[in-house]
Amino acid sequence: MSDRLREQIEEQIATGQLPPGSALDEVALATQFGVSRTPVREALIQLTAEGLVELRPRRGAVVASVGPARLLEMFEVMAELEAMCARLAARRMSESEQAELLAAHRACEAARGDPDAYFYCNERFHNAIYAGSHNGFLAEEAAALQRRLRPYRRLQLRVRDRMANSFAEHEAVVAALQAGDAAAAANALRRHVSVQGERFGDLVASLQALDHAA
Template sequence: MGETLAVRTVPSLAEKAAADLRRLILLNLIAPGEALNEPDLVQRLGVSRTPVREALKLLAGEGLVTLRRNRSALVTRLDPAGLVPLFELEAALESYCAGLAAERMAPAEIARLDRLQAAMEAARDARDAYTRLNRQAHRLIVAAARSPAVAEAHERAFVRLERARNFALGSGGRVDESLAEHRAILAALRARDAEGARTLMARHVARTQALLVARLLGEATAEGSDP
């Protein structure tokens, strides 16, 4: 009998450049509306112009980059009108899941969430690590609700909100505020307080939404007042 060898696909230079640039955009290390100058990207991403151009096309297809004829591409701006309904959906789904999770979470899951909370506290000044751990905490709570259909709907909205959530984290003091909110949610889950967990999660998501909108409107006002 012949052996079946697993084939590992090596990412192309364009795919690697797209992954690196996607990370920078999702973490808002390159700001919404910022021009993506090709020579700068060549140096920053460590590849030639051809993979950079292909990467920009890939990210344009994901809605993260806006291509412009004979001009530098732009990081696509965040649009409150399109994001607010997604935040409302996230609040509804996550608060519902938090209530169910308070009743259904296994002790091992609560222990894991406790470890994630400790890791988030330790990573408060490391944006990449903090956002990754934060996503894991939210997904764990949703999974603990034991409702696959709701989890599937949540994942679709959650992925689309990643950049907006990270942008809101850039508001002054939001990381510390978010950590405190997560501590309160964890305490409610540990106490099996379904109503408390629902309320706290809804407030947590609504606060992120409010900060996002306020920051976007503030930046738009500032740009409009520039001479």
């Protein structure tokens, strides 16, 4: 029960229904999901361990807010983890795993124009690369940080032209993986995940707009 609740609350955080700084009242959540407070409390503890929720004195549980400097650090680490996944996947992906990657890539193409649909197809694309690395520990670490960055990766897709650029970047990753070029795959995925310069400025501006709207 607590695991299902964690997934449901995490989804609301990722999709912006619960933006950074939102209070997470145990009674309200228990009523919303039709459960007792105990599994809600357990779910919030799990989300706190993941870094998506903070426990603040006198405020209780709130959706975690990440400052720009910290966010940049997290994306830097995410870019390196994914680059490692791509480097290994270029050498280790099976034919069936490559087929899944291509299916996810085609799904991203079909979803362009719909940020929410693209968000889920994009997750499928990246998860296919994690699996293709055939390094369970690396895949777990990449997935854990991906979960923590989900609200921000989703927000990026609402920046003008980001979906089109993201898909073009995916094309470079797919080509390198199909060619078995480990260095090119790692570099392509690193560039895709990194948020530097204008991209980072756009992301911070979107976060500020979200804060003002809240």
